Structure formats: C-alpha cells, structure tokens
Amino acid sequence: METRMLNVRINGRDYQVPDGTTILKAAREYAKIDVPTLCYLEGISEEGACAICVVEVKGARNLQRACVVKVGEGMEVWTNTSRVREARKLNVELLLANHPKDCLMCEKSQICDLRELASELGVREVEFPRTRTDLLPLDNTSLSLVRDPNKCVLCRRCVNVCAKVQSVYAIDIMGRGSNSTVSTFLDAGLGNVECVNCGQCLLVCPTGAITERSEIPDVWKALGDPDKIVVVETAPAVRVAIGEEFGMPDGTQATGKMAAALRSLGFDKVFDTDFSADLTIMEEGFELIGRIKNGGTLPLITSCSPGWIKFAETFFPKVMDHVSTCKSPQQMFGTVTKTYWAEKMGIDPRKIVVVSVMPCTAKKFEKERPEMKTAFHYWQEKLGLKDEESFKDVDCVLTTREAAQMIREAGIDFASLPDEDFDKPLGESTGAAVIFGATGGVMEAALRTAYEVITTKSLAKLDFEDVRGLEGIKSADVDIDGMTLKVAIANGRGNARVLMEQVQKGESPYHFIEIMCCPGGCLGGGGQPISDNPDIKKRRAEAIYREDAGKPIRKSHENPEVKEIYKDFLGEPNSEKAHHLLHTEYCDRSCE
Amino acid sequence: MELDNVTRPVGQAQPLSDEDRRFLRELVETNRIEHHGRLSYMDIMFDLEHRYGNSLPGPVLGEVARLVGTSPAQLNGFVTFYTMLSTAPRGKHVVRVCTSGPCHVSGAPAILSSLRQLLGVGIGETTPDGEFTLEGSSCLGICGVSPALMIDDDAYGNLTPEDLPRILDTKRAGGAQ
Ligand code: SF4
Ligand code: SF4
Ligand code: SF4
Ligand code: FES
Ligand code: FES
Numbered sequence: 001m002e003t004r005m006l007n008v009r010i011n012g013r014d015y016q017v018p019d020g021t022t023i024l025k026a027a028r029e030y031a032k033i034d035v036p037t038l039c040y041l042e043g044i045s046e047e048g049a050c051a052i053c054v055v056e057v058k059g060a061r062n063l064q065r066a067c068v069v070k071v072g073e074g075m076e077v078w079t080n081t082s083r084v085r086e087a088r089k090l091n092v093e094l095l096l097a098n099h100p101k102d103c104l105m106c107e108k109s110q111i112c113d114l115r116e117l118a119s120e121l122g123v124r125e126v127e128f129p130r131t132r133t134d135l136l137p138l139d140n141t142s143l144s145l146v147r148d149p150n151k152c153v154l155c156r157r158c159v160n161v162c163a164k165v166q167s168v169y170a171i172d173i174m175g176r177g178s179n180s181t182v183s184t185f186l187d188a189g190l191g192n193v194e195c196v197n198c199g200q201c202l203l204v205c206p207t208g209a210i211t212e213r214s215e216i217p218d219v220w221k222a223l224g225d226p227d228k229i230v231v232v233e234t235a236p237a238v239r240v241a242i243g244e245e246f247g248m249p250d251g252t253q254a255t256g257k258m259a260a261a262l263r264s265l266g267f268d269k270v271f272d273t274d275f276s277a278d279l280t281i282m283e284e285g286f287e288l289i290g291r292i293k294n295g296g297t298l299p300l301i302t303s304c305s306p307g308w309i310k311f312a313e314t315f316f317p318k319v320m321d322h323v324s325t326c327k328s329p330q331q332m333f334g335t336v337t338k339t340y341w342a343e344k345m346g347i348d349p350r351k352i353v354v355v356s357v358m359p360c361t362a363k364k365f366e367k368e369r370p371e372m373k374t375a376f377h378y379w380q381e382k383l384g385l386k387d388e389e390s391f392k393d394v395d396c397v398l399t400t401r402e403a404a405q406m407i408r409e410a411g412i413d414f415a416s417l418p419d420e421d422f423d424k425p426l427g428e429s430t431g432a433a434v435i436f437g438a439t440g441g442v443m444e445a446a447l448r449t450a451y452e453v454i455t456t457k458s459l460a461k462l463d464f465e466d467v468r469g470l471e472g473i474k475s476a477d478v479d480i481d482g483m484t485l486k487v488a489i490a491n492g493r494g495n496a497r498v499l500m501e502q503v504q505k506g507e508s509p510y511h512f513i514e515i516m517c518c519p520g521g522c523l524g525g526g527g528q529p530i531s532d533n534p535d536i537k538k539r540r541a542e543a544i545y546r547e548d549a550g551k552p553i554r555k556s557h558e559n560p561e562v563k564e565i566y567k568d569f570l571g572e573p574n575s576e577k578a579h580h581l582l583h584t585e586y587c588d589r590s591c592e
Numbered sequence: 593m594e595l596d597n598v599t600r601p602v603g604q605a606q607p608l609s610d611e612d613r614r615f616l617r618e619l620v621e622t623n624r625i626e627h628h629g630r631l632s633y634m635d636i637m638f639d640l641e642h643r644y645g646n647s648l649p650g651p652v653l654g655e656v657a658r659l660v661g662t663s664p665a666q667l668n669g670f671v672t673f674y675t676m677l678s679t680a681p682r683g684k685h686v687v688r689v690c691t692s693g694p695c696h697v698s699g700a701p702a703i704l705s706s707l708r709q710l711l712g713v714g715i716g717e718t719t720p721d722g723e724f725t726l727e728g729s730s731c732l733g734i735c736g737v738s739p740a741l742m743i744d745d746d747a748y749g750n751l752t753p754e755d756l757p758r759i760l761d762t763k764r765a766g767g768a769q
Contacts, residue, residue: 176675184668186664
C-alpha cells in the first residue's frame with residue numbers, strides 16, 4: 001500500500017511528508033531544520049519525557065513535543081518563535097535547578113548534551129531554587145560503572161536501552177514526580193543486581209550521570225613505580241576507535257599511533273590482546289572440532305564477551321555447558337603474561353602489572369572474578385606463596401576513553417605520532433584476531449582455522465562474507481569439505497536471548513554460535529568513544545576488515561608466536577596445561 | 593563455584609521458606625484466574641501487604657517478579673510509584689492522614705500535629721511498639737467529610753483532634769470503626 005503523503009508547513013515553507021512522520025523527523029529530514037532534543041533516541045527511547053523539543057502548532061493551545069507528535073494534514077508548525085525559545089530555555093532551567101553544575105570537573109563535559117543545550121539556548125542563570133536539600137548518594141556498587149543520580153535528568157534512555165536492546169531490565173524509574181530516580185531493585189545498586197556491566201546505558205546517557213569506574217589513578221601509580229614491570233595489551237576494537245578521541249576521522253586505523261602513544265606513557269611493553277585472540281581461536285577452534293568429532297554438547301557458544309557471560313549465568317544457567325570453557329582473550333593474555341612470558345624472561349610474576357585497554361566496561365568486572373587468578377595458582381607452589389599474596393591475572397582495565405584521557409593528560413599529540421609496532425612476543429597477531437572486534441569476527445576467525453585443521457587443505461578464500469555485517473542475528477551454512485557446519489551470530493543481548501531460548505528448549509539447529517554482548521560487537525562496546533555519528537559502527541567495522549585484509553598472516557594457527565607458545569610451553573591446543581591455564585568455569589547466578 | 597556478595601543479584605536471591613514460595617505461587621495463580629488470564633499487580637501487592645505486615649519484603653518482591661515474569665527492577669518501579677505501598681517495614685496499622693487542599697483548609701494540620709503527639713512519631717515513622725505507622729497522603733476521595741484519614745482500610749471523616757485517642761484505642765484493641 002502507498003503511504004499517504006501529508007502537506008505540512010514548517011516555519012512558513014511547505015513540505016510533503018509520509019503519513020506517520022513525527023514533527024521532529026519532518027523538521028530534521030525534510031525541512032533541514034534542527035529541533036533540539038534531549039531524551040529522544042530514535043527507535044529506542046521515544047517517550048517525550050523532557051519537553052525540550054517543543055514547537056508551536058497552529059491551532060493547538062499548548063506547545064507540542066516534536067519527537068512524539070505526528071504530522072497531521074495541513075499542519076502548520078513553527079520551531080523557533082519566541083514562545084518556543086522561552087519554553088525550551090525554561091525547561092532546561094528546570095532541569096538545572098537541582099543539577100550539581102559541576103561542568104568543570106565532570107567527565108562528560110566535552111560531550112554532555114545538557115551542557116550543550118544550556119549553552120545553545122543561552123541559559124545564563126537558573127531562576128529556580130534548589131528543591132532537594134541533600135545530594136543523593138552515588139551508586140558505587142558496580143565494578144564497572146558509577147551512577148550519579150544528581151546528574152540524571154530522568155530522560156529514560158538508559159532504562160530503555162537496558163530493557164529493549166540489552167534485555168536485562170536491571171534499572172527503572174523509582175518513585176514518582178520530582179522525587180523519582182533511576183535505580184535498581186531495592187536501590188541495591190548495579191553491582192548487586194542482574195546488570196551485566198555492558199555500559200550501553202553509559203553510551204546513551206546525555207549527561208554525566210553514568211561513568212565508568214575509573215582506573216586511571218591506579219595505572220598512573222603503577223607506571224610511576226620503579227619496581228613494577230607494567231605491560232599493556234590492547235583489544236582489537238580499540239585501534240579503530242581511539243582516533244575519534246583525537247579528532248581523527250571516524251574509522252581511522254590508528255594501530256601504530258596507539259602503540260606509540262602507549263609507549264610514550266611509559267609502559268614497559270606494549271603488547272596486543274590480538275595475540276591472545278589468536279590463542280583463543282586455537283583453544284576454541286579445537287574445542288569445537290573436538291565436540292563435533294566426539295559427539296559433545298552442541299551448539300558450542302563463544303565466551304569472549306564478559307557481559308554476555310554474566311547474562312548467560314543469570315538467565316540461562318542451565319545451558320552453561322554449551323558455552324565454551326575458553327577464557328576471554330583479555331584473561332588469557334593476563335595468564336600467559338604472568339606465566340609463560342614471566343618464565344621466559346626470568347621475571348618475578350609479582351612484579352608484573354598487566355593493564356588492558358578495552359572497548360568494554362564489563363572487562364573491569366571480568367578481571368575481578370575470583371577464579372581469574374590462574375597465574376597465582378601456577379606460581380603458588382613454585383614460589384611458596386601464601387594465600388594472602390594472591391594476585392590477579394589482569395590488574396587494571398582501562399576503557400578506550402580512559403586510555404585516550406591518559407594520553408591527553410600526558411600532553412601527547414596523538415595524531416602526529418609516528419606509527420610504531422607492538423613489542424614481541426606477545427604483540428604478534430593475525431588478521432583473524434583483529435576481526436574479533438566486529439560481530440561475526442570470532443566466528444570467521446574460528447572458521448578459518450577449523451576449516452584448515454579439519455580438512456588439512458588451505459582455504460582458497462579467507463573471507464566468510466555471510467557472517468559479516470551489523471544485523472542483530474545472522475546465520476549461515478558453511479561447507480567444510482562436504483560437511484555442513486551450521487553457524488549463527490548474535491550481537492546485543494535482546495538477540496542473544498532469541499538464540500538462547502532455542503538452545504534452552506533443545507531446538508537449536510546450529511553447531512556453533514557467536515554471541516557478543518554489545519550491538520555491533522566489541523566495536524560498539526560501552527567503553528568506546530561516545531559518537532553522534534549514526535554510522536559509527538559501520539565505519540569502525542570497515543576499518544577492522546581493512547586492517548585484517550592488510551595483515552600478512554590472517555589465520556590464527558599460522559601466528560608464529562602462537563606456534564611457539566604451544567611448542568615451548570602449552571603443548572597441544574586443549575592439552576591439560578592449556579586447560580588449566582586458558583580455560584575457566586562458570587557459576588549459576590539465578591539462585592533459583 | 594561460590595557466589596560472592598558482589599556478584600549475587602539480590603533480585604533473585606531469595607531466602608524464602610517453602611511455605612512462602614507456595615503461598616506466592618498460589619497467590620499469583622489465583623490472581624491470574626480472577627482476572628481472566630491477566631494479572632492485577634495492585635491486588636497482588638495488597639494481598640502481600642496483608643500477609644507480610646503492611647510491607648513488601650525484598651525477597652518476596654524478587655520471587656513475585658519471577659513468578660509474574662517481569663524484572664525485579666520493573667516491579668520495584670511499580671511499587672515505588674504508589675505511595676500507599678512500601679518496601680520498608682511498617683507497623684501493624686498504617687494511619688494515612690490526608691494533606692491535600694480541601695482537608696488542609698478544614699483542619700488537617702491540627703489533626704496531623706495531634707497524631708504526632710499521641711503516637712510520638714513523625715510522618716513516615718513507626719511507633720516503637722510496632723502498632724502504628726504515620727503517613728501523609730494525597731486526597732483520599734472523601735473530601736466531603738474533610739478533614740479525613742484512613743487507618744488500614746477504614747476511613748474516618750469530619751475529624752477533630754479530640755476524636756483521635758478513641759479511634760487509636762479501638763484500632764489498638766483490634767476493632768474497626
Ligand atoms: S552532566 Fe553535563 S551539565 Fe551536568 S555537570 Fe556534567 S557536564 Fe555539566
Ligand atoms: S550496564 Fe548494561 S546491563 Fe547494566 S544497567 Fe547499563 S545497560 Fe543495563
Ligand atoms: S542516567 Fe542518564 S540516561 Fe539514565 S535517565 Fe538519567 S540522564 Fe537519562
Ligand atoms: S526530546 Fe522530545 S520530549 Fe524529550
Ligand atoms: S482532600 Fe482530603 S480527602 Fe480529598
């Protein structure tokens with residue numbers, strides 16, 4: 001059926017828009033007139049909660065919210081009358097009445113929508129008195145995120161992302177009217193509820209109400225300690241996004257500059273999580289092959305994404321045997337650094353500080369999981385260590401944003417740095433590892449290795465186009481020399497839930513499923529730069545595949561340093577030693 | 593593997609007895625039947641308050657969220673939206689004094705202050721013997737007999753401060769109006 005076109009006059013000019021278009025869309029897309037918004041997030045949060053987008057509609061007594069009101073035939077809209085401007089200004093002033101106005105010290109100040117609005121609308125003073133007498137307490141319970149309810153404008157974006165996109169429903173509006181806050185069940189705090197630390201709420205928050213738990217001070221301290229050997233690892237998705245923090249074009253491959261910048265910060269070794277991503281493919285690929293050959297539990301599901309893991313432990317604990325026992329690349333890296341590399345270099349593992357730079361806030365939680373102390377157990381007997389001397393495999397996790405912040409603090413001119421390489425041996429990686437950063441990447445990397453290991457032939461074409469792309473759920477049949485491998489990929493947990501319900505019912509047709517917690521995979525993670533480009537994930541994904549295509553080695557099993565670590569240290573993939581060091585276990589968080 | 597406190601989702605950790613669980617399951621099922629396959633959250637909450645001493649304990653809410661198929665946070669959002677529901681423990685009887693306009697002009701402030709004196713507690717507080725919780729409320733819908741208050745499900749109107757001791761005594765003795 002043809003959509004009916006409606007006539008609408010906006011600021012005195014006539015336009016035709018399809019029936020069902022909101023005034024906001026008509027103004028922005030058809031008339032090219034910007035109407036400011038605060039709470040609106042297309043397709044996710046369209047609640048008309050903030051009344052910043054108000055416009056005048058001829059014949060209507062009250063100002064209308066452009067983001068929710070649809071255009072009617074013959075409607076006449078004015079977006080910039082003095083009544084409109086005054087109302088918007090008043091609404092911002094109301095929001096600011098109880099606001100801390102800490103912009104000088106606020107982490108979000110450079111990108112805060114509220115601050116920008118106040119400045120755009122020319123708010124110079126707030127006439128309303130504070131109605132809250134005390135500051136509300138911060139939510140400091142989470143290992144990944146901090147919530148400051150005082151800076152919250154109750155726009156509900158976080159609530160809607162958590163529910164509709166991530167399917168976790170960890171937060172909601174509590175109370176009513178001016179006393180309401182966004183909080184968790186019983187105000188217990190994010191760290192004590194189902195929240196999986198993905199940080200998607202942080203990415204959409206228009207103010208400084210949600211920030212990551214900063215580990216910048218800990219990292220500066222370690223870097224300043226002459227007794228420590230501080231090693232940094234960087235996740236695949238970081239290199240294609242960190243440039244944004246320094247004004248470089250979206251989708252810039254900043255790998256070389258990133259390595260140079262981290263070296264300038266004073267890290268003793270600049271290594272690459274991509275190395276352990278290759279290692280993950282070896283372990284997970286062989287786990288898959290083993291399960292297929294020996295009739296093990298299928299589908300096998302990937303385990304790199306700590307937000308996804310906590311989600312599974314909370315909502316699908318009964319099918320955890322489907323989830324690969326492989327640790328994530330971050331955790332494998334920490335373990336390998338403090339065992340293999342320490343041994344090889346003759347360094348006391350207690351002196352090593354492993355810092356990882358991640359696109360992810362959930363990684364901050366992952367590194368604190370009590371079982372992630374494998375290196376300590378490895379050394380405990382050899383060095384006669386007491387339990388109190390235990391140390392974590394990974395010491396600090398910085399988000400992409402935090403790493404950029406440290407680079408700024410050090411006064412490093414990122415964009416004009418020369419390109420440098422990672423250090424060896426834990427900086428050697430392949431194209432297969434790079435694509436971990438995009439949804440479908442782990443799958444593709446695993447297929448490259450599984451194919452060649454199973455068939456002992458070499459792949460003619462390395463690109464598995466079917467598993468690429470940003471759609472929420474993808475599936476494909478992959479022919480491995482006559483055997484059909486059925487695979488599926490989900491990103492964002494709303495989509496993961498769909499695949500998992502099949503698994504739970506025993507109806508999943510697949511052999512292998514990749515699940516990433518965040519929309520787009522790690523490149524859209526909660527630790528990434530906050531961007532207002534709607535195509536940002538596409539740009540980053542393209543950069544990732546360019547990076548892969550430009551790598552001399554593109555298959556994990558051909559990484560020379562990976563071969564070496566198996567030869568000198570681990571033995572075979574999935575060997576007992578590999579299992580001990582590189583695999584993990586899960587818990588049931590449902591408490592049912 | 594052992595869960596540590598940091599990672600245990602409170603909404604789903606329920607130190608509830610088997611009897612509680614059975615009660616909750618039946619409550620939700622009966623409610624569903626009474627409402628022809630749908631659920632009335634409000635009725636469920638009132639039934640819960642009856643059983644659990646005028647309040648909604650966290651573990652109970654967590655279990656109910658699971659049974660009705662919503663998230664603990666969303667159910668909590670529902671509960672805190674209504675001022676007559678409470679997740680904090682309350683006394684045996686809840687005294688709700690109307691503080692809206694019509695009651696205000698016809699003497700609610702005097703009623704409130706003498707209740708404060710009689711009970712020795714402020715708004716939102718519970719008497720040390722656990723008998724009464726004093727609460728302010730918006731319009732109770734009986735403005736015609738203002739000033740008004742409700743104790744539990746009983747409404748009282750045309751009040752003067754002198755009426756109050758008798759009303760409280762009858763309640764304390766377990767009687768109604
Ligand atoms: S949230 Fe925005 S307006 Fe508030 S203090 Fe931070 S920068 Fe300023
Ligand atoms: S971090 Fe993720 S799961 Fe936690 S509240 Fe935010 S969106 Fe929800
Ligand atoms: S925390 Fe941020 S996203 Fe959530 S309601 Fe408040 S202002 Fe909006
Ligand atoms: S943007 Fe329209 S009401 Fe908030
Ligand atoms: S104003 Fe008190 S009952 Fe209506």
